[in-house]
Amino acid sequence: MNLIERRKQVLGRHVTTFYDDPFAPVRGDGVWLYDADGKRYLDCYNNVPHVGHCHPKVVKAIADQAATLNVHTRYVHEGVVAYGEKLASKFKHDLSTMIMVNSGSEANDIALRMAQAVSGNTGVIGTDNTYHGNTASVSQLNATKVPVGGYADHVRQVPSPDNLHPVGGTRAGQAQAFAAGVEVAIAELQAAGHGVSALIICPYFANEGFPTLERGFMDQAIACVRRAGGLIIADEVQPGFGRIGSHWWGHEKLGFVPDIVTLGKPMANGHPVAAVITRHDVLEAFQDAFKYFNTFGGNPVSAAAAMATMNVIEDESLVENACVVGAYALKELSSLADKHELLADVRGSGLFFGAELVCDGKPATDICLKVVNEMRRNGVLLSTVGRFENALKVRPPCVFSKENVDQLVDVMDHAIAQVLADE
């Protein structure tokens, strides 16, 4: 039985793979993934290996600490404390305390309860095209089919911002229209007796298709939530740790002050680590209201992996790299858009960018998928995103170079030509 069949037997047939021809990497190094035949692929997709696949300094930190000690946080250990201090130094607004966990899902699961503990309410507002994780609680925010027992009554989804289909009809009026959606949700939650505990958003609206938003976009919506007694949760799992180039965190770019920040995927370059960052008063309210302990969370190996990742980001100036290389990529993609009408909107920030494909005024969902598969055949890995899955999503390890951009754009150019010729 081949590996694909064995995989179906063990993991179930619903565990999807990317690409028509599933990709089976056996080795990773920097921005490169290699298959069993030694063919190398440019990884333009994976944000988890934030400082590059198998970065030797992160590997060494994990190996050394795993050989020394691995216990939980009911013992006292320098590692988790030193990392917490280091991480907190990257935040303003009294966001100085941390709970370290094992996944972004666990982090958001806590964040929702923190907001409950502080507000005394249970209602939650998110966008209508979001994803915040996979626990029973958090997955209620992105339920796409009716869960057993019905949709959660304490959750309201508001229309998410979009470049080509802005909320309220115009880009200029989008912030106000978004806030109006939040106001409606607040009124509904209050009428249903839930009240408002939190607005939870990715401050880059990554799953929504990373629309281009001006600084201050969130201000009106946030004011509404605060007036209703709710907290603001910034899910920085995707934009965080400098990926967006201009800032360390998405909420800094949009210029708002969250009460709670959640972190995940790139935090330890692939080691299962995530965290919640908040103020002292929020942490204490949570710890008073809920008993919480996490066996693996904050263990010395996870802390060492996260600290090594943080140090590499600083030592190799990866935020600056994301800024410079991301700007170059946007310029090159814009030139490509001049050539291919299909690329209707090029957008992004730092090393999180892409292009939305439109054909005859309609989302080119099928063509987008074909382009992704054609690029995979030509050694470049990326994927799709957005409400209609018609945008090419580029979100590579942050060691991505201008040379890598040139390869990406070149292969995209040929793939688009090939796919359009085949139509």
Next chain:
Amino acid sequence: MNLIERRKQVLGRHVTTFYDDPFAPVRGDGVWLYDADGKRYLDCYNNVPHVGHCHPKVVKAIADQAATLNVHTRYVHEGVVAYGEKLASKFKHDLSTMIMVNSGSEANDIALRMAQAVSGNTGVIGTDNTYHGNTASVSQLNATKVPVGGYADHVRQVPSPDNLHPVGGTRAGQAQAFAAGVEVAIAELQAAGHGVSALIICPYFANEGFPTLERGFMDQAIACVRRAGGLIIADEVQPGFGRIGSHWWGHEKLGFVPDIVTLGKPMANGHPVAAVITRHDVLEAFQDAFKYFNTFGGNPVSAAAAMATMNVIEDESLVENACVVGAYALKELSSLADKHELLADVRGSGLFFGAELVCDGKPATDICLKVVNEMRRNGVLLSTVGRFENALKVRPPCVFSKENVDQLVDVMDHAIAQVLADE
């Protein structure tokens, strides 16, 4: 600022430590933990480092794979498939499929939804002194204070079995009385319109104080649940992987057939790994009803860590060791109980055992805590468990030897004498 104060600043003052004098290990090796002064402590408590602290084969597996490749399961990789096959080979009853996650909490969070998907119901039954994890969903099973929004109406807690205070009053009638409690819960859940999705139990009733139960204890209760359309979830996070000596899994010891098994803590010797094991039909029902993907779950490094741990358990015959050394420990502890009337009940299986402390016919909770702290001062680490926290809990790495037992019992003997003399 010293480490304890810095820890409070970053993690909050509610993050508890064991012992009056918090323990700060800096190095681990086998059954030993070392503090900064080089003093060594016999670890009689930590079940996570299942094959011994910092086992070189597990460390090497992690280091080698972290240096080679770490991606998620939307790519195809031999590691997670091979581990799933290996793990499934340890189960009967068609328990042949796996979802790998990052914590026992994530595993139980999935298990509850699996039961919902199959049964179409939402009601859950657990015991009244249990713990199944820390997500918002799972922590409803062990809520000790009223959560924001009130106790979950779909959860019912039934009286848990106990050696000194058996359900229904007698040890002989305990299985029937336990089943009667489950019947009441079923009737309540049905009357409330939730129906029954699952009975979730630790098949060793570890947090309940690991009472001595005969094979077949669960049969009547399980029959009631199945008649009501519910599934049986065996939370093997604590008893699993051979700790109990007589069997690989707690449900084998009690002789019942679960629909879903959850695993965690010891699975990869401290690397954040956990899993859900179930039948194909249950997995498919879950995947049909809920969209689920876990970024870190089943990554090649986690799979390698779990595989190495599994191999060490087999290569070093650690299940057999747990059986032999555990039997020796029970014998020695029983002898100690002949000397100290305080040790009212000695019980356990394999390397999960302990003694319940009773004084003047009452749970000796304070004395128990003093004994634990006195033992810590004398280089032996353990903790307390049970409804009244009056039992000494011993649950060491499974490389624990008879010589280690002798040290444990000797230090316990002196600690009890010292504490009683101080009273």
